[in-house]
Amino acid sequence: MSHGAPLFVGNWKMNKNASQTRSFIEAFVPLADAIPPHIRIAIAPPFTALGSAAAALSPSRRVALAAQNVSEFPEGAYTGEIAVSMLAEFDVAYVILGHSERRLYQRESDAEIGAKVRATLAAGMTPILAVGESLAVREEGHAVAHVLAQIDGAVGALDDESAAQLVIAYEPVWAIGTGKNCDCERAQEMALAIRQRRSAFAEIPILYGGSMKPENAAAYVRMPDIDGGLVGGASLDPRSFADLIAGAVAA
Ligand code: 13P
Numbered sequence: 001m002s003h004g005a006p007l008f009v010g011n012w013k014m015n016k017n018a019s020q021t022r023s024f025i026e027a028f029v030p031l032a033d034a035i036p037p038h039i040r041i042a043i044a045p046p047f048t049a050l051g052s053a054a055a056a057l058s059p060s061r062r063v064a065l066a067a068q069n070v071s072e073f074p075e076g077a078y079t080g081e082i083a084v085s086m087l088a089e090f091d092v093a094y095v096i097l098g099h100s101e102r103r104l105y106q107r108e109s110d111a112e113i114g115a116k117v118r119a120t121l122a123a124g125m126t127p128i129l130a131v132g133e134s135l136a137v138r139e140e141g142h143a144v145a146h147v148l149a150q151i152d153g154a155v156g157a158l159d160d161e162s163a164a165q166l167v168i169a170y171e172p173v174w175a176i177g178t179g180k181n182c183d184c185e186r187a188q189e190m191a192l193a194i195r196q197r198r199s200a201f202a203e204i205p206i207l208y209g210g211s212m213k214p215e216n217a218a219a220y221v222r223m224p225d226i227d228g229g230l231v232g233g234a235s236l237d238p239r240s241f242a243d244l245i246a247g248a249v250a251a
Contacts (some may be wrong), residue, residue, distance in 0.1 A: 006221060007040040007167065007205045007228040008245045009066055009128060010235025011096055014046060021049035024238055025056040025063070031242035032062045039249050040228075042066040042094050043235065047082055054090040066094035066128065069102060072115035084123035095120045096230070098154060099130045100173045110153025117155055121162050128167040128230065129154060130209070131194075135174035143172075144193045151197060163200035167207060169230040170194065175210025177232060182210055184219045184226075191225035214243040218251030 016024065024043075032041055044066035045053050057063050071081035087095065097120065098113040113129070120127040131150040133143040147170065155163060170190050175182045191206045208220045209230030220226045229248070235241040 003203050003205055003225075003227045005038050005040050005205075006249060007042070007207060008241075008248070009041075009094060009096070009169075009207070009228075009230050010043040010241050011066075011068065011099070011209070011230055011232050012043065012045050012236060013068070013101070013232060015236055016045055016049060018049045018052040021045045021053050022056050024236075025053060028238035028242060029057070029060050029062060031238060032245075033060065035242065035246055036249060037062075039245060040064065041245060044068050044094070044096055050087070050090045050092065058091075064093040065091060066096060067092050068096050068099070070095050070097070070116055070120060072112060072119050074119070084119050084125065087125065088123055092125060094126045094128050094167070096128045096130060096169075098150070100132055100171060100176060110150055114154040114157070117158070117166070118162075121158075121165060126165060126167055128169050128207070130169045130171050130230065132171040132173050132176075132210070138172065138174065144190060147190060148193060148197055151194065160198070160200040163198060164204060166201075167205045168194055168201070169207040169209050171209035171230060177211070179211050181212065181216055182208070184223055187220060188223035188225055191223065195225050212244065214240060214247050217244045217248035221248045222251055 042064040067087050071083050075083050097116045102108045117127045131147045133146045137146045172182045187208045195201050205227040207228045207230045208226050212229045212231045213234050
């Protein structure tokens with residue numbers, strides 16, 4: 001953990017409505033206030049809760065907002081989609097892109113994810129590009145090649161200045177929501193391979209995601225190329241998310 005300020009992002013996926021989001025924030029902000037201020041913290045509620053989250057977070061500004069997806073198009077006839085300008089209205093700082101659940105259920109391609117990354121950067125927000133291999137790919141021994149191909153496919157054509165603004169989250173698909181977290185050495189090996197992919201990645205935050213919990217978070221962020229976490233299940237409870245971050249950064 002040595003590349004800029006550590007970053008922890010709670011990806012709530014399709015959980016919590018607006019009032020549940022407000023309750024979370026009421027409980028979480030005092031806990032977050034006790035975490036050293038250089039640690040960056042964000043939550044990614046569903047789109048429908050972004051407005052109430054923005055209002056509840058604005059007095060303290062300790063916790064930033066993230067979105068779970070965005071359209072690559074600026075506006076227009078795209079039923080069901082959300083544009084970057086709509087996120088900007090709620091001071092969204094980060095956008096998670098390329099999550100394995102969207103790659104799987106919405107069939108998002110690397111090219112589409114790349115277009116979303118460019119739209120996000122152009123709007124002044126930080127993309128969190130999620131990458132990761134399935135169990136079959138890992139067992140075949142192609143995990144690193146697979147992840148690097150996802151990165152090249154989505155952001156290979158970005159100029160260096162833009163590439164240096166990314167956050168990349170390594171989330172092995174087999175470790176997401178399964179309780180089977182990836183051991184730290186393998187996560188570090190992947191984080192290093194990502195970092196070495198291009199010189200523009202030398203200082204970007206690289207996060208680990210996949211069954212990160214208060215009990216195991218510290219071991220990841222002790223790794224030299226892992227700078228924080230993209231946390232699913234353990235970010236849904238205010239105490240558990242705060243304990244995870246506090247424990248990780250105390251290590
Ligand atoms: P879990 O922490 O629930 O395994 O989810 C990880 C994830 O997909 C975060 O984006």
